[in-house]
Every structure is written in structure tokens, then in C-alpha cells.
Amino acid sequence: MTSSAVQQGGAAEKLRLSALIGVLGVVYGDIGTSPLYALQASIAYFNGPKLRPEDVLGVLSLITWALVITVTIKYVTFIMRADNNGEGGTLSLMALASRVARSDRTRIAAGLVGIVGAGLFFGDGVITPAISILSAVEGIEVVAPSLSEAVLPIAVAVIAGLFLVQRHGTAMVGRAFGPVMVIWFLSLGLLGLSQIIHHPDVFIALNPYFGASFIFRHDKIAFLTLGAVVLAVTGAEALYADMSHFGRRPIRTSWLFFVLPCLVLNYYGQGALVIAHPETASNPFYHLVPHVLQVPMILLATLATVIASQAVITGAFTVSRTCVQLGLLPRMEVRHTSETEQGQIYVPQINTILAIGVLLLVLTFKSSAALASAYGIAVTGTFLCDNTLAAFVYRRQFGWSRTATICLFGAIGIVDLAFFGANSLKIFEGGWVPLAIGFTIILIMTTWRRGRSLIMARWMQDSLPLSTFLNRLPQSRIVRVPGTAVFMTGNLDFVPNALLHNLKHNKVLHEQVFFVTVRNLEVPQAAPGERVRVEEAAPGIYKVALYYGFMESPNVPRALESLNGQGIEFKAMQSSYFLGRETVVPASVPKLRFIRRWLFLFMARNAITATEFFRIPSDRVVELGVRIAV
Structure with missing residues (x-):
């Protein structure tokens, strides 16, 4: 990242009200709904006569400093500076770290950390809608205890509806996200303030002494409590992941001057209420709401949690496409739901998997309190991955000294x-769920990357070098026929198998031939002038490299049409595309273990075709089969 890039993302950004409101709807939905369950889960170990005022103050102090250290200092102040051409997120940070790595070993290590972070993100993506929507609907138990049995069916209906509308896109709903979250955060602040007015001394919890004394006083129970305190900062990674949509300044301004004060006021209002009335500890958020406003607040909270869930689901779609572009997942169908906004996409396979996972969690755990044990471990694992990659980037790219890097990121890493350690103690209480999801995704990613590398190595071993083919072409008796042929290939230095098969069966070569490869960059988007690079390898034969960033979806025909502007005639309506359709089969001496081999073969058979992925017109495609053993 150049200094100009930093300046562009900093003071040079124009601060607009629309951007500030948009940030609230997209970026802060997850962390903004944490007051529904964070304090309740944190004081659960002290319910009843064991709950003392100093314990409530200690938990409030821990929540406060978690917000300060993890969100304000770590993400808002430092990690958000490490953007990849304006793009954030664990995978962007991984690409940035890989780019500045000085050895293959370091590059591989950065890739593995990024894969782990992406896997845990999907685990978080399954749990967030489940716990958020359940915690909102559970307000019914406070308003009308006799309707407690309706909580689960209502939550299931809301979740089902949420995933069913994904195919229609989020453009129309997105316009309402910001204003709703403005009302939500104002409600949080005002509700907390209404209670703090009667007990202003609760603000002594701002002193970190109360958090430290709580830890020393309760020892093991305090360590367990940290696993619930982290629920107050879930969604912090969204500040960095969604940076490309709004820029740093709106995100920082919204956090420092609106979101953070509203959250603190609400947490301290809940704490003041619990100190004055310990019986409200079972659900301090809804007990904080006046009785006449509880039903409207349930509706507002449900809407807010749907918005928070929507942001996570949209993020899962984006991460999935990024993984496909980086070669970590097989090709999947990506539908663009907006003609003007490139980032609004819908991935049917991911939507189905998330919907099934969320519904299974809700029906299995049945309450937000039970899900709280499963929530934190995925988030804290992502925190660790981001911190590790950021430390490397600050050391290598920003030129920080080893001492400065260790002092800052080492201290944050301890937190x-x-x-993470506190949540690891809850593995058997539900923490295994995000771990199982995360490590399944990690297994899938590493298996796919390893399998594709084996296929590429085998293909290069069996293929004919293009230079050799071109040298022999003038002496051959191959007939050149009118028309244009486009051969998709993974390596421009070798002859595509589809061409060799075509020569073998049809014994002709078109007058105009394009060898085309699609290369993925470690930046979000390729510069318009760097999209296409072309080289004439022989008369009428061209080598074309198409470059796409990891946030882009390839469109080969559109990119090839731009060749006309470079003086190379390309007639789209007279072109035929030749693709080799790979059939992957087990080798006699497999290089993948049984489970990984089965998994890779399953993914290869269910990946969408190159025709769909590269947006090639199906009526202009000729597919020639080839068997590859792995």
C-alpha cells in the first residue's frame, strides 16, 4: 500500500451523511445487536444470591475495555490502515501478506493463516443469524411468558424467510438498513441513559481496576466469563472486512462518535438495572425497556438482527467468490443481483448450506443462552488470524521495528x-460447532488447492510446449480454415489438450486462434488498462492473458471484445470456444489420501462448468473430454 493510498483512505475522504448512515446498516449490524445477549451471558455465572454489585461492575469494565482494545485500538486505529487497494477482510490481508513475503515458506504460512481465518468466518456466519434472531424473538418471554413456546417457531419462520429472499438481492432492503440502525442505536443509548440517570455511579466501571480486580478475585470463573465478554465485540472484524464499501473515515467516525457511546450507555444502563434489581439478570436488555415499549422493541430488535444476519450472509457470498477466484474453492454459480452495484451477488449453493446450518443450530440449541457457548470461538479465532497477518504486514510493508511490532500486536495478541482460551473451555458445551464448521471448510479449501495443483502438474507433464508446436506448424500439413477459435488454457506456454484433440479428430486449424488464460490477481480489482495482455505468437495465433481481481467475476467474451481497441480484430459472433472438459478419476497410485481424494472428486464433479463461470455463450462452445488421474 502506497502512502498515497493511505492518504486517499484517510483525510482525503469526504465525510457524507449518507455514508455514515450506510455504515450503520452494513458494518455495525452484528456488533450493534450484541447488547441483546452479551451482558446476560457474562453475568450468568453469578445469577441469584451470588450476584454482587462489584461483580456487575467488573463485567462492565471488561466489556468496556474489550470494546476499546479489540475494536477501537486494534481494528479502527491500526488494522484498517492495512488495506489491499482499499479492500479489507482476512483474505485481503492474506493476499497483502503473501505479496510482501520474502520466502515461499512465509508465503505458505500466510496462506494457511488466511485459510483458517476464512474457515472460521464461515463458522461465525452460521451462528450469527441463529443467536441474533433467537435473542430478539426471546423478548416475547418477557412480555408474555405464556407464549414462550412460540419463540422457536417464530425464529424458524424469520430465518427461513431471510434466506428465501436472498435470491432477489439486497438493493431495495439495503436502502432501509441505515435508517433502521440509526433508530436502533439511538434506542440503545436512550434506554441505557434512562437507567443511568438514577444510578450514575455505575460509570466507575470505566476504571480498568474493576475489571482487573474481578479477574483476580474470581480466578477460574473470571476466565470463563471472558468467553462471554467477547460476545460484546463480535462483528468487530466487519469494520475491516467492509472497508471497501465506505472507506476508513466514515467507519471510524461512526464508531467513535455514535456507535461506541450508544453501546456503552446501553451496557451501563443494563448493569445499573441489574445492580438495583438482581432479578432482572435473566434478561437485562428487555427488562430495561418500559413495559409499554416492549412489543415495539421486540419488533425493532428482530429487524435489527435480520439486518445483522443479512450483512453476515452477504459477507459469506463475497468470501465464497473470493475463495473461488483465489483457487481455494471449486467454481460456483454467482448471480449478480444489481445492474449497478458489482458487490451485490447471490451464491445459491452457499445460501442453501447456510440456511440448513442455521436452522439446524436453532432447532438443536433452542435458545440464545445455549448458543452463546458456541459463538465466541469462531470470532476469537478470526481475531487471532487477523492479528497475526497484520503484525507481519506492519513489519514487512510499513517497516515497523521488531520491538514496536511485538509491543503492539503482541499485547493485542495476548488479549x-x-x-480464545476462555472460549476453548466451552468446546463440549457447543464450541465444537464453529470449530467443526471451520475445519471442514479448511479441509475443503486445502484439498481443492492440492488437487488442482496435482492436476496442473500432471497436465504440464503430458502437454506439448507451445513453442515446439509453433515451430513445427509451418512444415505441417494442417489445413487452416476461416473463422476464429478461442482455446481456454491454464498455461500459455503449453498447447491446450482441446487443440490437440481438435487436430486429431478434425485435422484443421482456424485462421485466427486465441489461446486464452484467466489469471487471478492478489488485488480486489484489476486496473482497466491491465485487464488484457496480448502477444502474437505466430501469424494469426495470439496468446491472451486476462487479469481479474479476487473481488471480480470473469467475463471472457467481454474482455476479448476489447482487443478490437488494440488493433486486433475479434468478431464475437464468428468465434467458437474450445474447452477441455476434465473428468477426474482416481490414479492407480493416488497422491491424495482416501478422504481427501473422495472429497476432491466430489467437488470436481459438482463444480459448475467453465462455460457458465466464464460467461461464455453456450451455443458457441465445443467441449472435448479429457481424463486426468489424481
Whole structure:
């Protein structure tokens, strides 16, 4: 990242009200709904006569400093500076770290950390809608305890409806996200303030002494409490992941001057209420709401949690496409739901998997309190991955000294490790769920990347070098026929198998031939002038490299049409595309273990075709089969 890039993302950004409101709807939905369950889960170990005022103050102090250290210092102040051409997120940070790595070993290590972070993100993506929507609907139990049995069916209906509308896109709903979240955060602040007015001394919890004394006083129970305190900062990674949509300044301004004060006021209002009335500890958020406003608040909270869930689901779609572009997942169908906004996409396979996972969690755990044990470990794992990659980027790209890097990111890493360790104790209470999801995704990603590398190695071993083919072409008796042929290939230095098969069966070569490869960059988007690079390898034969960033979806025909502007005639309506359709089969001496081999073969058979993925017109495609053993 150049200094100009930093300046562009900093003071040079124009601060607009629309951007500030948009940030609230997209970026802060997850962390903004944490007051529904964070304090309730944190004081659950002290319910009843064991709950003392100093314990409530200690938990409030821990929540406050978790917000300060993890969100304000770590993400808002430092990690958001490490953007990849304006793009954020664990995978963007991984690409940035890989680019500045000085050895293959370091590059591989950065890739593995990024894969782990992406896997845990999907685990978080399954749990967030489940716990958020359940916690909102559970307000019914406070308003009308006799309707408690309706909580689960209502939550299931809301979740089902949420996933069913994904195919229609989020453009129309997105316009309402910001204003709704403005009302939500104002409600949080005003509700907290209404209670704090009667007990202003609760603000002594701002002193970190109360958090430290709580830890020393309760020892093991305090360590367990940290696993619930981290629920207050879930969604912090969204500040970095969604940076490309709004820029740093709106995100930072919204956090420092609106979101953080509203969250703190609400948490301290809940704490003041619990200190004055310990019986409200079972659900301090809804007990904080006046009785006449509880039903409207349930509706508002449900809407807010749907917005938070929507942001996570949209993020899962984006991460999935990024993984496909980086070669970590097989090709999947990506539908663009907006003609003007490139980032609004819908991935049917991911939507189905998330819907099934969320519904299974809700029906299995049945309450937000039970899900709280499963929530934190995925988030804290992502925190650790981001911190590790950011430390490397600050050391290598920003030129920080080893001492400065260790002092800052080492201290933050200790906090992340404490949160992760506390949640690790809850593995058997539900923490295994995000771990199982995360490690399944990690297994899928590493298996796909390893399998594709084996296929590429085998293909290069069996293929004919293009230079050799071109040298022999003038002496051959191959007939050149009118027309244009486009051969998709993974390596421009070798002859595509589809061409060799075509020569073998049809014994002709078109007058105009394009060898085309699609290359993925470690930046979000390729510069318009760097999209297409072409080289004439022989008369009428061209080597074309198409470059796409990891946030883009390839469109080969459109890119090839741009060749006309470079003086190379390309007639789209007279072109035929030749693709080799790979059939992957087990080798006699497999290089993948049984489970990984089965998994790779399953993914290869269910990946969408190159025709669909590269947006090639199906009526202009000739597919020639080839068997590859792995």
C-alpha cells in the first residue's frame, strides 16, 4: 500500500451523511445487536444470591475495555490502515501478506493463516443469524411468558424467510438498513441513559481496576466469563472486512462518535438495572425497556438482527467468490443481483448450506443462552488470524521495528489469546460447532488447492510446449480454415489438450486462434488498462492473458471484445470456444489420501462448468473430454 493510498483512505475522504448512515446498516449490524445477549451471558455465572454489585461492575469494565482494545485500538486505529487497494477482510490481508513475503515458506504460512481465518468466518456466519434472531424473538418471554413456546417457531419462520429472499438481492432492503440502525442505536443509548440517570455511579466501571480486580478475585470463573465478554465485540472484524464499501473515515467516525457511546450507555444502563434489581439478570436488555415499549422493541430488535444476519450472509457470498477466484474453492454459480452495484451477488449453493446450518443450530440449541457457548470461538479465532497477518504486514510493508511490532500486536495478541482460551473451555458445551464448521471448510479449501495443483502438474507433464508446436506448424500439413477459435488454457506456454484433440479428430486449424488464460490477481480489482495482455505468437495465433481481481467475476467474451481497441480484430459472433472438459478419476497410485481424494472428486464433479463461470455463450462452445488421474 502506497502512502498515497493511505492518504486517499484517510483525510482525503469526504465525510457524507449518507455514508455514515450506510455504515450503520452494513458494518455495525452484528456488533450493534450484541447488547441483546452479551451482558446476560457474562453475568450468568453469578445469577441469584451470588450476584454482587462489584461483580456487575467488573463485567462492565471488561466489556468496556474489550470494546476499546479489540475494536477501537486494534481494528479502527491500526488494522484498517492495512488495506489491499482499499479492500479489507482476512483474505485481503492474506493476499497483502503473501505479496510482501520474502520466502515461499512465509508465503505458505500466510496462506494457511488466511485459510483458517476464512474457515472460521464461515463458522461465525452460521451462528450469527441463529443467536441474533433467537435473542430478539426471546423478548416475547418477557412480555408474555405464556407464549414462550412460540419463540422457536417464530425464529424458524424469520430465518427461513431471510434466506428465501436472498435470491432477489439486497438493493431495495439495503436502502432501509441505515435508517433502521440509526433508530436502533439511538434506542440503545436512550434506554441505557434512562437507567443511568438514577444510578450514575455505575460509570466507575470505566476504571480498568474493576475489571482487573474481578479477574483476580474470581480466578477460574473470571476466565470463563471472558468467553462471554467477547460476545460484546463480535462483528468487530466487519469494520475491516467492509472497508471497501465506505472507506476508513466514515467507519471510524461512526464508531467513535455514535456507535461506541450508544453501546456503552446501553451496557451501563443494563448493569445499573441489574445492580438495583438482581432479578432482572435473566434478561437485562428487555427488562430495561418500559413495559409499554416492549412489543415495539421486540419488533425493532428482530429487524435489527435480520439486518445483522443479512450483512453476515452477504459477507459469506463475497468470501465464497473470493475463495473461488483465489483457487481455494471449486467454481460456483454467482448471480449478480444489481445492474449497478458489482458487490451485490447471490451464491445459491452457499445460501442453501447456510440456511440448513442455521436452522439446524436453532432447532438443536433452542435458545440464545445455549448458543452463546458456541459463538465466541469462531470470532476469537478470526481475531487471532487477523492479528497475526497484520503484525507481519506492519513489519514487512510499513517497516515497523521488531520491538514496536511485538509491543503492539503482541499485547493485542495476548488479549485475543485470553478470549480464545476462555472460549476453548466451552468446546463440549457447543464450541465444537464453529470449530467443526471451520475445519471442514479448511479441509475443503486445502484439498481443492492440492488437487488442482496435482492436476496442473500432471497436465504440464503430458502437454506439448507451445513453442515446439509453433515451430513445427509451418512444415505441417494442417489445413487452416476461416473463422476464429478461442482455446481456454491454464498455461500459455503449453498447447491446450482441446487443440490437440481438435487436430486429431478434425485435422484443421482456424485462421485466427486465441489461446486464452484467466489469471487471478492478489488485488480486489484489476486496473482497466491491465485487464488484457496480448502477444502474437505466430501469424494469426495470439496468446491472451486476462487479469481479474479476487473481488471480480470473469467475463471472457467481454474482455476479448476489447482487443478490437488494440488493433486486433475479434468478431464475437464468428468465434467458437474450445474447452477441455476434465473428468477426474482416481490414479492407480493416488497422491491424495482416501478422504481427501473422495472429497476432491466430489467437488470436481459438482463444480459448475467453465462455460457458465466464464460467461461464455453456450451455443458457441465445443467441449472435448479429457481424463486426468489424481
